[in-house]
Amino acid sequence: MTMGPEVDARRASALPFVIAWIVILLTAGISAWTAFLGLGIWAPVIQFGIALFQTALLFVLFMRLKGAPSLKWVFAVSGFFWLMFLYGLSMTDYSNRQSWPPAQASTRSQLQVDQDHR
Amino acid sequence: MPADTRPVPEMQYATLEQQGETAQFGIWVFLTQETIFFGALIFTYFLYRITYPHEFAAAAKDAVLWCGSLNFVILVTSSLTMVLSINAAAQDARPNRMVRWLIVTVVLGFLFLIVKGYEYYLDFQDRVVPVLDFVAKPGEGSAGELFWVFYWVATGLHAIHLTIGIGLVLYMLLWRIRRGEITPAYYAPLEVVGIYWSFVDTVWLFLYPCIYLVGRS
Numbered sequence: 614m615t616m617g618p619e620v621d622a623r624r625a626s627a628l629p630f631v632i633a634w635i636v637i638l639l640t641a642g643i644s645a646w647t648a649f650l651g652l653g654i655w656a657p658v659i660q661f662g663i664a665l666f667q668t669a670l671l672f673v674l675f676m677r678l679k680g681a682p683s684l685k686w687v688f689a690v691s692g693f694f695w696l697m698f699l700y701g702l703s704m705t706d707y708s709n710r711q712s713w714p715p716a717q718a719s720t721r722s723q724l725q726v727d728q729d730h731r
Numbered sequence: 732m733p734a735d736t737r738p739v740p741e742m743q744y745a746t747l748e749q750q751g752e753t754a755q756f757g758i759w760v761f762l763t764q765e766t767i768f769f770g771a772l773i774f775t776y777f778l779y780r781i782t783y784p785h786e787f788a789a790a791a792k793d794a795v796l797w798c799g800s801l802n803f804v805i806l807v808t809s810s811l812t813m814v815l816s817i818n819a820a821a822q823d824a825r826p827n828r829m830v831r832w833l834i835v836t837v838v839l840g841f842l843f844l845i846v847k848g849y850e851y852y853l854d855f856q857d858r859v860v861p862v863l864d865f866v867a868k869p870g871e872g873s874a875g876e877l878f879w880v881f882y883w884v885a886t887g888l889h890a891i892h893l894t895i896g897i898g899l900v901l902y903m904l905l906w907r908i909r910r911g912e913i914t915p916a917y918y919a920p921l922e923v924v925g926i927y928w929s930f931v932d933t934v935w936l937f938l939y940p941c942i943y944l945v946g947r948s
Contacts, residue, residue, distance in 0.1 A: 625822070627815055634811040641803055641939070645796075648944035656948070660940035667936045675814050675929040677922065682752065688759040692766030699767065700774055707778065 633670045640667060738917040751919030758923045762930050769934050772888070776881045776941055783874035788946030790875035793859055793868065794882065798850035799943035802843050803935060806893075809839035810932045813900075813925045820918040826908050829921075833904050836928070840897040847890055854882075878945075885938055892931045899924045 644663045647656050673679045678689055707713050744750040780787045816832030823829065858866040859879050867875050903921055907913050913921050 627818055630811055630814045630818075634807060637807050638804060641800075641807070644940060645800060645944060648940075648947040651948035656944070657940065660944055661937070664936045664940055668933050671810065671929050671933050671936075675810050675932075676926045677755075681755075685756060685759050688756070688763050692763040692770075695763075695767055696770040696774075699771060703774065703778075713782065 629674060633674045637667045637670060738912070738914060747917050747919075751917065751922075754919045754923050755926065758926050762926070765930060769885075769888075769937075772881075772885055773937055773941060776885070779874070779877050779881070780945070783872075783877065785870065786872050786874035787878050789868060789870035790859075790878035791942065791945035792947070793854075793857055794942050794945075795850050795853050796943050796947070798846055798853070799939055802846050802850075803939050805839050805843045805846065806932045806935050809836050809843070810929045812836045812839065813928045817918065817921055817925050820913055820921050821915055824915060826913065829913070830904065830908060833900055833908075837897055837900050837904070840893060840900070843893060844890060844897075847886065882942055885941070889931065889934050889938060892934070896924070896928045896931050899927065 640663045644660045647659050650656070652659065672689060676689075678686060738747055740747045740750045744753065812832045812835045816829045816836060819828035819832055820826070854860060855864065858864050859882075861876050861880050861883065865876055865879065867873065871878075903913065903924055907920055
């Protein structure tokens with residue numbers, strides 16, 4: 614709790630926060646490194662996977678969700694929950710658009726690029 | 732500092748603990764809609780990136796990687812110093828250590844904005860400012876401009892959020908702490924600001940790979 618005569622156990626030591634800070638910076642370095650490896654589609658998968666992991670660390674430790682009352686957990690998670698609804702419903706639209714197979718759209722765009730440079 | 736600094740709950744709360752929990756709950760409700768706000772923006776980015784992968788890769792090569800990386804380090808470090816200031820508020824009756832960490836946090840916040848400002852200056856030089864001065868590079872086509880629209884909107888909104896965060900920390904330093912309102916007995920306002928600050932940090936965790944790690948190989 615935030616109040617009381619004794620120091621909150623979750624605020625007694627800086628060590629977990631320093632360790633989390635080091636882990637976030639190290640994983641950011643790995644994320645940047647993967648950008649130069651030519652991993653294709655796997656590069657963004659790894660990079661955003663790392664971003665999710667870093668976010669979890671920040672949420673749980675820095676934003677004090679660790680041991681927080683469950684109502685705070687509900688709201689912390691509900692943002693991502695509703696975001697998944699948004700993404701899912703939007704993708705049902707896009708995935709059914711005839712003009713949106715990415716490969717075709719990109720090819721058409723590349724043709725436009727070639728025409729621009731002629 | 733007022734003569735009587737004993738914390739007393741506001742009239743609608745039975746205890747300080749209830750008041751603190753309500754404040755923290757309130758910021759989480761606010762951050763839920765912020766998650767959807769930035770999440771929708773990043774979703775739009777992904778739709779365009781999937782649609783125009785080559786053009787986005789070509790356009791993103793002009794993003795200044797060292798500025799984005801330096802700002803990543805600055806922002807994550809500022810989250811740490813913010814947490815350390817809250818730890819100090821919980822542990823020390825005297826505010827000296829808390830104030831020192833908060834000053835470091837504010838300095839890091841301003842440093843982020845300075846680096847961002849310099850990066851914007853480089854972007855203007857590079858003529859990647861849609862509407863005002865944009866010249867498409869080879870391979871970008873017109874879709875490359877979409878990447879830069881995202882870049883300016885996303886980083887601009889993030890910078891506005893960070894500026895608000897700096898204002899909130901300054902409010903804590905210049906008003907609440909000076910009046911003796913942040914003590915080991917009650918430091919929930921500082922925790923609320925800290926949660927907001929770390930959330931702004933979280934947004935950058937996603938903007939970094941969206942903007943700076945595309946088209947590098």
